[in-house]
Amino acid sequence: MSRVRRDNNGSSLELLLDTICNTFGGVLFISILVVILINMSSDSARSRPPDEIAQTELMEMQLELQKSQDRIQKLQHVIEQQQSIEKQFVDPDTKNLIRNWTQLNAEVTRLAESKEQTLSNISEDQVLINRVAAESKQSADALASAKEKYSSLQSKLRLEVESRSQTAKLPKLRKTDKNEMVFFLHKQYFSSYARKMGEGIYVPNTNEVVEKTGLQGDYIEPVPSAGIKISSDDNSVQEALEKRLSDFNPDQHYIAVFVSPDSFEQFAVLKNLMVKKGFEYRLEPYTSDQKVYIGPAQNAKNVQ
Structure with missing residues (x-):
């Protein structure tokens, strides 16, 4: 005023x-x-x-x-x-007050304009923040969905592994001085290296196993599709296997079975029968490119 x-x-x-x-x-x-x-x-x-x-x-x-x-x-x-x-x-003081008030009023006006500009900038930043928040939420939702799918697939994989796996109790190993009798379990066929000719007499079973000579000495390998074909659904196989094992004495012999990767399921049938008959056995996984060499008797073996 x-x-x-x-x-x-x-x-x-x-x-x-x-x-x-x-x-x-x-x-x-x-x-x-x-x-x-x-x-x-x-x-x-x-x-x-x-x-x-x-x-x-x-x-x-x-x-x-x-x-x-x-x-x-x-x-x-x-x-x-x-x-x-x-x-x-x-008076001069009043003039100074009026001058100061004028300057303050100009400063207030400038600050008000600065405030409006700041509010405008804040509004623009808020729009950007909202957009980033929306994108972040979408990413979080996508991550949560991916985690859920991962958990589901992991559960399915665990169930699949459990359905395709077998639980086996590892047997205790022990030393034995018994004579070793070699058998092959290859492509589901059970073949023996030796056959009984008489009381205490055993000769090579050339119908099922063949002897060969290599750079490191003589070795043996199974004849394809020769021997007893093992099937868990065929009860007649049990009789044939029992007859073949009856040629050997559990008190004198232990059985070394060389099993190829395609016959581990059939080995479970053979193992139950060997344990039932009282035989000690040794499992030797092998592939077709490996050689089973013939040599003199070695020291005591670990058997199950």
Whole structure:
């Protein structure tokens, strides 16, 4: 409110000064005109006296001049009064306060504009944050779905492994000095290296196993599709296997079975029968590219 009052006072002062200047100019103009008329009338007065109209006009001009001078004095007095009032009400401290308030108001305006710009930037950042949050949520959902699928597949894999696996209890190994009798279990066929010819007499079973000579010595390998084919569903196989094992004495012999990878399932049938008959046995996994060499009797073997 102080600022408005100051602006109104300043405008009034400017209007007053403008009026005084205009009045003073009018007075000067009238004075010059009067002087010119007096000079002209003085020359005319020498020849002839002024008429009544001229005298009347002169008197009116003199009255107007007197009124103008009075107005000038009044206006000067008013100006002095306004200046005095301004000095009384608008002291230097007030002016400083008004100046500071003006500066503060400008600073507030600048800060408000800065705030609006900041809010606009924050709004843009919030839009970006929302988009990133949405993408992050989608990624989290996709990750959760992938984890769920992974858990499901892992469960299925575990069930599949359990369904295709067999639990086996590892037997205890022990040393034996019994004579070793070699058998092959290859492509589901059970063949023996030796056959009984008489009491305590054993000869190579050339119908099922063949002897060969290699760089490291003599070796044996099974004849393809020769021997007893083992099937867990065929009960007649049990009789054939029992008859073949009956040629050997559990107290004198132990059985070494060389099993190829395609016949481990059939070995389970053979193992049960060997244990039932009281034979100790030794399992030797082998592949077709391996050789079973013939040699002199070695030290005691580990059997089950």
